[in-house]
Amino acid sequence: MTSSSAYQLPDGDSVFLAMETDVSKAHIGSLTLLDPSSSPDFSFAGFVDHVGKRLELVPRFTWKLKEVPLGFDNPYWVENPDFDYRKHIHRIAVPSPGSVQELAKLASYLHEQPLDRSRSLWELWFIEGVADGKCALYMKVHHCLMDGASGAGLSEVLADLTPDADRPMVVPEVYDEATPREPTSWELLRNGLRNDSNRRRALVGHLGRGLKEMALEALGQSEAPLVDEVPRVSFNGQLSKRRGLAYASLPLEKVKDLKKHFDVKVNDVVLAVVSSALRRYLRDRDELPEQPLVVMCPVSTRAADDAKLENQITQMSLPIATDEGDPIARLAEIHANSNRAKEEVKAGSFDILNAMGESLSPGLMSMLVGAADLAGDSGPLPGNFVVSNVRATPVPLYLAGARVDTLMPMSVLATGQGLNVTVVSYCDKIDIGLTVDPEMVPDAWHLAEYFPAALDELESAAEGVVHRAR
Amino acid sequence: MTSSSAYQLPDGDSVFLAMETDVSKAHIGSLTLLDPSSSPDFSFAGFVDHVGKRLELVPRFTWKLKEVPLGFDNPYWVENPDFDYRKHIHRIAVPSPGSVQELAKLASYLHEQPLDRSRSLWELWFIEGVADGKCALYMKVHHCLMDGASGAGLSEVLADLTPDADRPMVVPEVYDEATPREPTSWELLRNGLRNDSNRRRALVGHLGRGLKEMALEALGQSEAPLVDEVPRVSFNGQLSKRRGLAYASLPLEKVKDLKKHFDVKVNDVVLAVVSSALRRYLRDRDELPEQPLVVMCPVSTRAADDAKLENQITQMSLPIATDEGDPIARLAEIHANSNRAKEEVKAGSFDILNAMGESLSPGLMSMLVGAADLAGDSGPLPGNFVVSNVRATPVPLYLAGARVDTLMPMSVLATGQGLNVTVVSYCDKIDIGLTVDPEMVPDAWHLAEYFPAALDELESAAEGVVHRAR
Numbered sequence: 001m002t003s004s005s006a007y008q009l010p011d012g013d014s015v016f017l018a019m020e021t022d023v024s025k026a027h028i029g030s031l032t033l034l035d036p037s038s039s040p041d042f043s044f045a046g047f048v049d050h051v052g053k054r055l056e057l058v059p060r061f062t063w064k065l066k067e068v069p070l071g072f073d074n075p076y077w078v079e080n081p082d083f084d085y086r087k088h089i090h091r092i093a094v095p096s097p098g099s100v101q102e103l104a105k106l107a108s109y110l111h112e113q114p115l116d117r118s119r120s121l122w123e124l125w126f127i128e129g130v131a132d133g134k135c136a137l138y139m140k141v142h143h144c145l146m147d148g149a150s151g152a153g154l155s156e157v158l159a160d161l162t163p164d165a166d167r168p169m170v171v172p173e174v175y176d177e178a179t180p181r182e183p184t185s186w187e188l189l190r191n192g193l194r195n196d197s198n199r200r201r202a203l204v205g206h207l208g209r210g211l212k213e214m215a216l217e218a219l220g221q222s223e224a225p226l227v228d229e230v231p232r233v234s235f236n237g238q239l240s241k242r243r244g245l246a247y248a249s250l251p252l253e254k255v256k257d258l259k260k261h262f263d264v265k266v267n268d269v270v271l272a273v274v275s276s277a278l279r280r281y282l283r284d285r286d287e288l289p290e291q292p293l294v295v296m297c298p299v300s301t302r303a304a305d306d307a308k309l310e311n312q313i314t315q316m317s318l319p320i321a322t323d324e325g326d327p328i329a330r331l332a333e334i335h336a337n338s339n340r341a342k343e344e345v346k347a348g349s350f351d352i353l354n355a356m357g358e359s360l361s362p363g364l365m366s367m368l369v370g371a372a373d374l375a376g377d378s379g380p381l382p383g384n385f386v387v388s389n390v391r392a393t394p395v396p397l398y399l400a401g402a403r404v405d406t407l408m409p410m411s412v413l414a415t416g417q418g419l420n421v422t423v424v425s426y427c428d429k430i431d432i433g434l435t436v437d438p439e440m441v442p443d444a445w446h447l448a449e450y451f452p453a454a455l456d457e458l459e460s461a462a463e464g465v466v467h468r469a470r
Numbered sequence: 471m472t473s474s475s476a477y478q479l480p481d482g483d484s485v486f487l488a489m490e491t492d493v494s495k496a497h498i499g500s501l502t503l504l505d506p507s508s509s510p511d512f513s514f515a516g517f518v519d520h521v522g523k524r525l526e527l528v529p530r531f532t533w534k535l536k537e538v539p540l541g542f543d544n545p546y547w548v549e550n551p552d553f554d555y556r557k558h559i560h561r562i563a564v565p566s567p568g569s570v571q572e573l574a575k576l577a578s579y580l581h582e583q584p585l586d587r588s589r590s591l592w593e594l595w596f597i598e599g600v601a602d603g604k605c606a607l608y609m610k611v612h613h614c615l616m617d618g619a620s621g622a623g624l625s626e627v628l629a630d631l632t633p634d635a636d637r638p639m640v641v642p643e644v645y646d647e648a649t650p651r652e653p654t655s656w657e658l659l660r661n662g663l664r665n666d667s668n669r670r671r672a673l674v675g676h677l678g679r680g681l682k683e684m685a686l687e688a689l690g691q692s693e694a695p696l697v698d699e700v701p702r703v704s705f706n707g708q709l710s711k712r713r714g715l716a717y718a719s720l721p722l723e724k725v726k727d728l729k730k731h732f733d734v735k736v737n738d739v740v741l742a743v744v745s746s747a748l749r750r751y752l753r754d755r756d757e758l759p760e761q762p763l764v765v766m767c768p769v770s771t772r773a774a775d776d777a778k779l780e781n782q783i784t785q786m787s788l789p790i791a792t793d794e795g796d797p798i799a800r801l802a803e804i805h806a807n808s809n810r811a812k813e814e815v816k817a818g819s820f821d822i823l824n825a826m827g828e829s830l831s832p833g834l835m836s837m838l839v840g841a842a843d844l845a846g847d848s849g850p851l852p853g854n855f856v857v858s859n860v861r862a863t864p865v866p867l868y869l870a871g872a873r874v875d876t877l878m879p880m881s882v883l884a885t886g887q888g889l890n891v892t893v894v895s896y897c898d899k900i901d902i903g904l905t906v907d908p909e910m911v912p913d914a915w916h917l918a919e920y921f922p923a924a925l926d927e928l929e930s931a932a933e934g935v936v937h938r939a940r
Contacts, residue, residue, distance in 0.1 A: 044565070090575075090579065091565045092562075092563075092564075093562075093563035093564055093566065093598075093599050094562075094563055095514070095561045095562060095563045095598045096563065105560075105561075106562060109560065109562075116710075116711050118710065126565075128563075128565045128566060129565070129566065129599055240586075240588065241588070
């Protein structure tokens with residue numbers, strides 16, 4: 001063990017704390033459906049034991065935050081002598097018959113509640129009473145804790161490739177972190193002054209380039225920007241505290257066939273499905289805008305051999321051709337836009353979140369973000385909603401012996417955006433979680449139904465092309 | 471219908487909003503066990519309908535708050551055009567077997583979460599999966615909404631004396647409130663300035679009498695105060711956000727026999743039981759103080775014919791003789807202290823909460839209360855915990871057809887107090903809810919077990935006296 005030192009959160013992690021407001025919290029969640037039928041000994045007590053054993057491997061899940069007075073500087077990770085993993089695991093049930101809809105309602109309520117910052121920043125909810133002898137797990141982890149792409153998230157530590165594994169599938173070396181030491185008052189002061197002076201310098205730099213230019217660069221960084229104007233639709237308004245979850249599933253095989261057929265990426269097919277579903281949803285409501293909707297896609301900036309746990313994420317924005325009536329033309333346009341946006345990210349796009357973290361103290365950022373929330377229906381809109389594609393897991397996973405059936409990801413809603421679409425491929429299907437503000441998207445399950453329908457539409461269109469080509 | 475006017479919350483109601491901090495929320499709750507066995511049509515849908523029909527009778531349950539910027543003045547009640555009672559009713563379940571302990575865990579979690587101030591300030595949680603075919607209801611109502619003693623609370627509107635009633639048992643005239651009008655900017659400003667100038671005047675008055683004198687008066691208002699010094703025990707510390715609930719029940723008959731036997735009040739017997747249970751709990755933990763614990767009892771200042779919904783409550787503090795080893799001597803001392811404290815309340819005790827409401831703006835009060843929370847383990851302590859005795863209901867109640875089995879009240883934890891004991895007599899038993907901060911009282915169910923034991927102890931002691939007297 002190395003001698004411990006104080007551990008101040010880097011700007012990229014701290015920004016997820018500073019951006020939290022009364023209505024918008026920066027934790028991610030997932031609702032996982034478990035099938036314990038092949039594991040007769042599966043029980044709540046066994047699950048708790050399993051979590052306890054695995055947590056010993058990941059020191060940072062036991063730490064807590066030490067915040068700096070008035071948000072003058074980024075918080076520190078410190079040891080938590082009172083830590084007891086059992087206090088973070090709850091047992092609850094879903095009303096009978098325990099359908100996916102009932103589960104989603106319960107998970108939505110749990111997702112609405114903020115994590116308690118005086119504790120370690122994660123929670124597990126073991127949910128009983130699910131139909132067909134299944135059970136479920138709702139997981140909540142603060143986004144500041146680690147970058148999803150680091151491969152060392154809570155779910156990775158808990159899940160196994162076999163029902164009876166006694167170690168996680170991968171034990172990254174980075175788990176071996178030394179427990180940080182509590183910073184002394186002198187360190188708090190010295191670091192605070194140093195960081196404040198760096199922030200002032202960065203702020204001057206950022207302001208010098210002009211805020212409008214910053215925003216434009218963040219969106220496209222080209223002379224004729226990829227994203228011109230973001231139209232405003234019914235789910236772009238002032239956020240409430242409420243959250244809702246709906247779920248859709250696509251057969252992976254079908255998506256892969258279409259990818260091959262059109263020679264595009266899997267992500268392009270997914271975005272085309274998203275576009276088609278949103279197009280239909282907005283047409284139903286008589287509010288399909290003339291300009292295409294713009295989605296924001298988080299992109300990992302992590303190098304392949306970088307196993308650090310800190311957040312390394314940027315955003316790319318791209319229009320998804322909702323103004324185009326023909327499914328194939330829509331896919332082609334999305335493919336082209338997506339290639340262009342990726343080139344721009346590679347060329348080094350401007351990361352507005354990181355720029356904020358670099359140039360504003362957490363306290364000042366909180367105030368600005370809070371003000372933006374209140375102006376959620378009038379400020380400029382960087383995109384209509386987020387589409388996030390997280391890592392694929394091609395083989396079945398097990399949790400304390402029970403097989404993982406379905407992954408329903410839940411995410412963060414950003415200011416002015418009442419919809420988030422998070423996609424994860426698991427085994428032979430693509431699981432899609434729609435996190436919504438039900439005040440703006442009251443019929444999320446209805447929207448979810450359009451996803452498989454959109455895939456069918458694309459398939460029919462492809463067959464039409466093949467047919468004509470014969 | 472009278473022409474509507476703006477409705478600003480009186481100080482006594484507004485104080486329950488201003489005193490809320492990050493860790494302490496001012497809503498009251500109750501967990502009710504329901505037995506639907508005699509009502510075959512009982513269902514969630516029927517319950518929702520029942521609530522909808524009853525709510526039509528109580529306009530203020532549909533209103534929401536309009537807060538004044540920066541907490542400069544008390545908020546206003548305004549109409550809520552988006553109100554939908556169905557958004558306030560949730561369906562959830564308890565993990566099987568659904569014991570009272572499992573129910574209490576679920577209710578504790580629900581009790582921890584604040585009410586959303588952008589909505590009407592109540593929630594209902596319909597809980598399925600309870601053992602023996604029962605179900606349960608958790609109710610949450612903000613204390614600013616109405617005084618419990620007004621007889622017009624949410625539970626009174628929902629509950630019936632027969633399974634098939636189509637009106638509540640009492641429909642107080644005050645339900646007939648006109649919908650308040652949204653205050654104009656001019657009214658906000660004018661009222662704010664007027665109230666601010668009144669507050670400054672009141673503050674000067676209160677400060678003139680001296681803060682220490684104020685506190686002493688609040689505690690006793692006599693030259694040799696009833697309460698001298700409040701000892702500090704393990705549940706008097708800094709509050710966390712966590713809440714726990716435990717429940718105890720006493721046979722009413724036994725309590726009444728003892729009341730007659732010793733010629734005291736029912737409340738004196740209850741306080742003697744509380745005292746004995748706490749004495750044993752603290753002795754177990756090797757921390758029974760030499761000075762007696764002091765409890766704070768809310769007292770209604772409402773005149774018998776006053777049906778207004780506003781809060782009209784003051785506090786009386788009394789020592790409960792935990793330093794006395796003999797159960798009968800303990801009861802006698804409590805009886806004497808209780809009589810003396812009641813005389814003092816009648817003579818017009820100083821109400822520190824009202825004094826704060828009269829002399830500080832809500833924003834300033836929030837800041838002061840928040841600071842007190844952080845100093846929860848060092849500031850002066852007005853009492854060790856609250857014992858609240860709410861109205862008795864001697865006959866069975868029904869909710870949408872299901873018989874109410876048990877009432878488990880949950881309450882507010884005040885700064886520095888990790889325990890609240892709320893007592894309600896229902897049919898032939900006395901239901902006692904212990905609301906705790908589990909960080910300070912990790913074994914609330916253990917403490918709850920001492921309540922019936924304490925009653926037995928008192929009974930044995932009484933028999934001893936009878937025996938000796940024979």
